[in-house]
Amino acid sequence: xxxxxxxxxxxxxxxEGVGKSxxxxxxTQCLDSAGVNYVLTREPGGTVVAESIxxxxxxxxxxxxxxxxxxxxxxxARAQHISQVIxxxxxxxxxxxxxxxTDATYAYQGGGRGLSMSVISQLETLxxxxxxxxxxxxxxxxxxxxxQRATQRGELDRFEVEKLEFFDRVxxxxxxxxxxxxxxxxxxxxxxxxxxxxxxxxxxxEGLL
Ligand code: Z5A
Numbered sequence: 001x002x003x004x005x006x007x008x009x010x011x012x013x014x015x016e017g018v019g020k021s022x023x024x025x026x027x028t029q030c031l032d033s034a035g036v037n038y039v040l041t042r043e044p045g046g047t048v049v050a051e052s053i054x055x056x057x058x059x060x061x062x063x064x065x066x067x068x069x070x071x072x073x074x075x076x077a078r079a080q081h082i083s084q085v086i087x088x089x090x091x092x093x094x095x096x097x098x099x100x101x102t103d104a105t106y107a108y109q110g111g112g113r114g115l116s117m118s119v120i121s122q123l124e125t126l127x128x129x130x131x132x133x134x135x136x137x138x139x140x141x142x143x144x145x146x147x148q149r150a151t152q153r154g155e156l157d158r159f160e161v162e163k164l165e166f167f168d169r170v171x172x173x174x175x176x177x178x179x180x181x182x183x184x185x186x187x188x189x190x191x192x193x194x195x196x197x198x199x200x201x202x203x204x205x206e207g208l209l
Pocket of ligand 1: 014016019020021022043099100101104106109149150157193194195197
């Protein structure tokens with residue numbers, strides 16, 4: 001969707017340790033150089049309430065979080081994030097750069113946990129109306145490589161302790177999203193040097209500026 005005020009909604013996705021944070025820093029540097037006004041945010045999270053929900057989602061607790069609770073919490077955080085941050089920014093012409101969004105729900109809760117894609121799609125419509133990202137960079141690499149990078153960073157969260165097969169399903173779901181929406185979803189090979197990854201991102205980003 002091209003907004004009449006020129007604002008863009010860009011999301012960055014991928015399995016753990018794929019390099020989202022690193023490459024989001026690069027994207028914001030490109031936007032800074034181009035003088036673009038943007039907000040940088042993340043999911044789950046992005047507001048005080050949504051960050052509290054993030055804590056519930058990521059912390060390892062004695063009580064098992066059932067899959068449907070996880071799905072509803074993700075969308076509860078998203079509803080808050082949209083109303084407080086994303087929608088107001090886009091409405092006043094500010095670009096939004098978001099570390100993960102609803103493609104992560106299709107990938108983790110749909111692909112990883114095996115919840116119904118059609119239920120996810122219904123919740124997406126309920127919570128977002130017609131709000132969708134304009135561009136989504138899907139950083140892709142074999143999950144074993146990403147997990148190795150994530151493990152080197154320290155203690156693992158509630159998702160990172162999942163088995164490799166879980167992340168294989170997450171990756172497959174992301175690639176499936178990209179196959180169905182090739183205009184929006186730009187798959188970047190993240191199993192390459194950082195220089196190569198960033199030059200791929202820059203090439204696409206320049207087309208938006
Ligand atoms: N989740 C969900 O289930 N459903 C949803 O709807 C949403 C989220 C929105 C939190 O996400 C969790 O929420 C997530 C899914 C779930 N699962 N987990 N865990 P998160 O985005 O906060 O957490 P994360 O995926 O673990 O991201 P991360 O830990 O911040 O990793 P990253 O940002 O992708 O990686 P990085 O920190 O940029 O890079 C990792 C390391 O690799 C670092 O040392 C880099 O220097 C290095 N690196 C990066 N790129 C390269 C290249 N190209 N070569 C070599 N080394 C590299």
